[in-house]
Each structure stands twice: as structure tokens, then as C-alpha cells.
Amino acid sequence: xxxxxxxDATGTTPRALRHYEQAGLISSERMPxxxxxxxxxxxxxxxxxxxxxxxxxxxxDVRLFLPCLDGDMASGAPSGRGLRVAYERLAALDRRxxxxxxxxxxxxxxxxxxxxxxxxx
Numbered sequence: 001x002x003x004x005x006x007x008d009a010t011g012t013t014p015r016a017l018r019h020y021e022q023a024g025l026i027s028s029e030r031m032p033x034x035x036x037x038x039x040x041x042x043x044x045x046x047x048x049x050x051x052x053x054x055x056x057x058x059x060x061d062v063r064l065f066l067p068c069l070d071g072d073m074a075s076g077a078p079s080g081r082g083l084r085v086a087y088e089r090l091a092a093l094d095r096r097x098x099x100x101x102x103x104x105x106x107x108x109x110x111x112x113x114x115x116x117x118x119x120x121x
Contacts (some may be wrong), residue, residue, distance in 0.1 A: 003035070006038045006042055012050060017046065020059075048073045056093055
């Protein structure tokens with residue numbers, strides 16, 4: 001199937017598919033006219049890549065799941081390695097959220113102080 005057909009079948013864009021291919025997550029053959037030709041297994045693989053990205057994993061994280069990308073990841077039992085990657089990503093997200101919350105709180109305090117000074121309180 002051509003790149004547009006794969007994009008339609010998976011709800012993604014040709015640009016994203018080229019990005020996944022560049023990252024080594026999917027592959028294609030080149031037709032004589034230079035177009036990419038994907039086999040039928042690419043649909044499942046791309047859907048699994050999108051699933052993993054949608055829960056906050058990065059393309060580097062997804063690369064660790066290469067042996068599993070052609071199966072039913074949504075209902076299959078996770079591997080220990082997969083769980084470890086997910087927990088590490090969750091911890092990184094928690095750290096980023098905490099840092100953003102701290103910045104938000106400092107800004108809120110600064111705005112409260114500025115508003116009080118402006119009101120003469």
C-alpha cells in the first residue's frame with residue numbers, strides 16, 4: 001500500500017509515517033516510480049506506535065518495543081522491560097509537572113503581590 005493509503009488506514013499523516021520510517025520503526029520498499037510501498041503488517045505496527053506515543057512515550061521509548069509492535073499491544077500482557085520504560089517515562093513526566101507547577105505557583109504569587117501593590121494593600 002502507498003503512503004497515503006497507510007495514513008488513511010491508521011489515522012495519521014504521510015509526514016508522520018516518513019518520520020517513523022526515518023526513526024527505524026517502520027519500513028517500506030521503493031516502487032520503480034520511487035513511491036513507498038508498505039506491506040499489510042504496517043497498519044498494525046503504526047497503530048501500536050501511535051498507541052505508545054499517545055500515552056506519553058517518546059520515539060526512543062517506542063524503539064525499545066520493536067519486537068512487540070506487530071502484535072496486539074492494547075490487550076496483550078506487558079513485558080517487564082515495557083513496564084520499566086513506562087514507569088521511567090511516568091517519573092520523568094511527574095518531574096516536569098512538578099517543575100511546571102512550581103513555576104506556575106511563583107508566577108501566581110508574583111501576580112498576587114503586584115495586584116496588591118497596585119491596589120495599595
